[in-house]
Amino acid sequence: MQKILVSACLLGNKVRYNGADLFFESPILKTWIDQGRVVSFCPEVSAGLPVPRSAAEICGGNGGLVLSGKAKVIEKNGTDVSKEFINGAQLALKVCKQQNITVAILAESSPSCGSNTIYNGKFSNIKIAGSGVTSSLLKRHGIKVYSQYEICKAAESLK
Ligand code: SF4
Known part of the structure; x- marks a missing residue:
């Protein structure tokens, strides 16, 4: 049966920047x-970032632009973590390729995992349309990326 990559935080793992999870209850997910x-x-x-870690947002664009070096992922404390985010995206792609x-x-x-929206890079709690770094790389390689709110669509696409 075909496998599905799922953000660890959605499964209840406490890996978010603030040490929390983002557990998402779904009968479809439970079946999988x-x-x-x-x-x-x-x-x-x-990619080696710690838990907890500083909040980060994409500044100057979206995940695709981070991948091409035209935008950056910056932590709230000003640290540029673009390299780590790109590395994390490449590792996600590697897992997808290894497991078909x-x-x-x-x-x-999320600045990594968001597939329809990301934050605007100003730490003002405002979302804009766009994909995170990992979502962008996976999409570029033909992987269908859905948010947790689109799980029914994802299930349809697996039929
Ligand atoms: S990078 Fe993705 S999987 Fe990891 S905590 Fe952020 S949203 Fe969850």
Whole structure:
């Protein structure tokens, strides 16, 4: 059965910047877990960033522009973590390729995992349309990326 990449925080792992999870209750997700199809992954922790860590946002664009060096991921304390975010995205892609994964459910609005929205880079709690760094790289490689709110669409696409 086809496996699905899922943001680790959505599965209850406390890997978010603030040490919390983003547990998402879903019968569809539970079925996939029971079937052994879910591959849990956190790009930021996989790239070596600690928990907790400073909040980060994409400044000057979106995940695609970070990948091409035209925008940056900056922590609230001013540290440029673009390299780590790109590394995390590449590691996510590697896992997808190794396990023939073509569908991912990633946490909406994260600078790594957001697939429809991200924050505007000003730490003002305002969202804009756009994808995070990992979502952008996966999409570029033909992987269908859905947020947790689109899990029914994801299930449809696996049929
Ligand atoms: S990088 Fe993705 S998986 Fe990791 S905590 Fe952020 S949203 Fe969750």
